Amino acid sequence: MSVLKTAIDPATPEYQANREALLGKIAELDAEHAKAVAGGGAKYVARHHERGKLLARERIELLLDPGAPFLELSPLAAWGTDFAVGASVVTGIGVVSGVECVISASDPTVRGGASNPWTLKKTLRAHEIALQNRLPVIGLVESGGADLPTQKEIFIPGGQIFRDLTRLSAAGIPTVALVFGNSTAGGAYVPGMSDFVVMVKERAKVFLAGPPLVKMATGEESDDESLGGAELHARQSGLADYLALDEQDAIRIGRQIVASLNWRKQGPAPQADPAPPRFEEDELLGIVPTDLKNPFDPHEVIARIVDGSEFDEFKPLYGSSLVTGWAALHGYPIGILANARGVLFSEEAQKAAHFIQLANRARTPLLFLQNTTGYMVGSQYERAGIIKHGALMINAVSNSTVPHFTVTMGASYGAGNYGMCGRAYGPRFLFTWPSAKSAVMGPAQLAGVLSIVARQAAEARGQAYDEAGDTQLRAYVEAQIEEQSLAPFLSGMLYDDGVIDPRDTRTVLGIALSAAHSAPVEGATGYGVFRL
Known part of the structure; x- marks a missing residue:
């Protein structure tokens, strides 16, 4: 192969201007990424830690092999909406016990880890990546279920999450659920449809209906632990395959499960010791x-x-x-x-x-x-x-x-x-x-097309064209398309x-x-x- 040459001169004003402009955009994006990392904010992060619980990214860090990178996916999901940046879930690819896995971790500091429409889309995309690339899936579960005010956008399409888990399993792609807290109502089917389930003692709660709903539906008096605690599912229902003493123990068991999969890549191996690029x-x-x-x-x-x-x-x-x-x-x-x-x-x-x-x-x-x-x-x-x-x-x-x-x-x-x-x-x-x-085309081109169409329509009706209105319309459309194309x-x-x-x-x-x-x-x- 030919070795590429370069004509770049970092000393030119044009290069420096390009560099500074891009560094400015990167700084803006870093600030948005920081919002996702911050979760629900300092108050809810502190409350979570006070309860002796790890944050979503702390759980992921312990799960990964020491020094292994984590390619986070869709960290800006829900940006520009009324929902938190990141969509209350962390997804990505990381190496666990030597195996590349798709990892999905609920962020319970954001509205209790409740799933909104963007959480759903982000989770489904992670499942798609796992199925296409044959990657085991590890779910770090602690969610309050669906965000009820937006249930109309979640309930019906949300069933695909459970369908995906069964399809992954049917394709021979292992699915592992580590349950750290709530996994209730529809969320109970996440462990229910996973190949391996680990529940944390006195923390995990898995049931189709919580005590209040059970009371309303049947009149039965119950509490979280007797209704769907980790001990119950490990000793009686059989839903839990492993009972973990604490979060760290659950993560240890999860790593052990992956290590025992005897997982092998099916694509060709890369060439050993590839040379780095010759340019910075x-x-x-x-x-x-x-x-x-x-x-x-x-x-x-x-x-x-x-x-x-x-x-x-x-x-x-x-x-x-x-x-x-x-x-x-x-x-x-x-x-x-x-x-x-x-x-x-x-x-x-x-x-x-x-x-x-x-x-x-x-x-x-x-x-x-x-x-x-x-x-x-x-x-x-x-x-x-x-x-x-x-x-x-x-x-x-x-x-x-x-x-x-x-x-x-x-x-x-x-x-x-x-x-x-x-x-x-x-x-x-x-x-x-x-x-x-x-975008479908550049902002100026799109605004210009709309202007031409409007002008032709006015002429066809025999009306004078509103030039001032046209100027305002073009400016509005250009600004809107510019924002939506970024x-x-x-x-x-x-x-x-x-x-x-x-x-x-x-x-x-x-x-x-x-x-x-x-x-x-x-x-x-x-x-x-x-x-x-």
């Missing part, structure tokens, strides 16, 4: 322009994330707005598709479809580095077949079966989001840089798996690749009809 990851901060209308060279990004900065470029002289080629990342072979100048033309679409087919033939995972304004428009390009060529690329992406990974570096507009494997196209993992924006908003909606510091891109992708190789890596054997 810190330099990624100055590559993305402050104005995303200005293109940047994705080779500079590739050179700072792949092993040895080595890249075998495919079709470098054809469809040059899309860079394609082969590399390795933390020892795993990958194929890369990266936008060079934003717009995708017919040549880029055909090149991408060809490359994706080759990657599937070689059973090589694909990495999509997004910075696209979409497919080219205009009469010339319509006559040349841009629709069928764009459809060709999207067809190839849709039916490719090797693992896909997507990083949105800059713009992700229009159908370019689809062709470059956006959320709707099922990448195993999708991460966003703080500089990224995504990384925190999109991450809050769970349209990605997290907004990451660009300097962490290689590490994050390395963890994601390793997780994906827990499952077999298979290429597609067929595609839909290509309109050639």
Whole structure:
């Protein structure tokens, strides 16, 4: 492979401006991440500790192997809503007893760990990741159940949580529930449908209806412990497989369970001792322009994330707005598709479809580095077949079966989001840089389209057009679309798996690749009809 070179000069004013702007966005996101880490706030954290309980992240830290990283997923879930940032649950991937697992931990400092609509979406996404990548699931359970004021958005779709647990088990993917506190009503089915259940003595409470509801429904007088305490379930009902003396003991037992799974990865192992990139990851901060209308060279990004900065470029002289080629990342072979100048033309679409087919033939995972304004428009390009060529690329992406990974570096507009494997196209993992924006089109373009349509409608009615109103409308629409296209908003909606510091891109992708190789890596054997 060829070793990539660099044209970056960190001393230029442009580079420094880009760097400072991105550092500012990272600082803003760090403040939002801190809100998720803070949980319900100092008062409720202190109360939790006073009861002798560990916080969600403290439980995770004890569960993980010493020094093992934890890739937290969707930490900004519910950002911009009335619910707490993080959605009262912590999810992520970490190594437990040498096995990569999906971990989901209720945060009982946030409204007692009650599940709101975003908790549900975040949990379902974690289950999806576990099923796609064949990762055991460990639930650290302490939840007050559904957030009752929003039950209409939780109750019916929430049943999928229990369905997922049974499907994971049926697929041979182990599920473990460590119950530290409440797991009541519908939540009782989390341990009920898990393969292994550990309950903490005098802490865990699992029942379909608490004492007040039992009293109302049957007239029976009861208390938490006699109705559904850990001792009852360990000695009488059989729901608990292990009775833990305290939280630390429950975590010890959980680690022991994972150690006894005899778990094996089914994908190919990475190459040993991969070489690090030849260029500093810190330099990624100055590559993305402050104005995303200005293109940047994705080779500079590739050179700072792949092993040895080595890249075998495919079709470098054809469809040059899309860079394609082969590399390795933390020892795993990958194929890369990266936008060079934003717009995708017919040549880029055909090149991408060809490359994706080759990657599937070689059973090589694909990495999509997004910075696209979409497919080219205009009469010339319509006559040349841009629709069928764009459809060709999207067809190839849709039916490719090797693992896909997507990083949105800059713009992700229009159908370019689809062709470059956006959320709707099922990448195993999708991460966003703080500089990224995504929408059906740019704010100015969208506002301009609405203005043109409104103007034409007024002319058709024979009415004078309200120019002042048009100016206000355009300003309002631009501001709204700008806000809704920013990384925190999109991450809050769970349209990605997290907004990451660009300097962490290689590490994050390395963890994601390793997780994906827990499952077999298979290429597609067929595609839909290509309109050639």
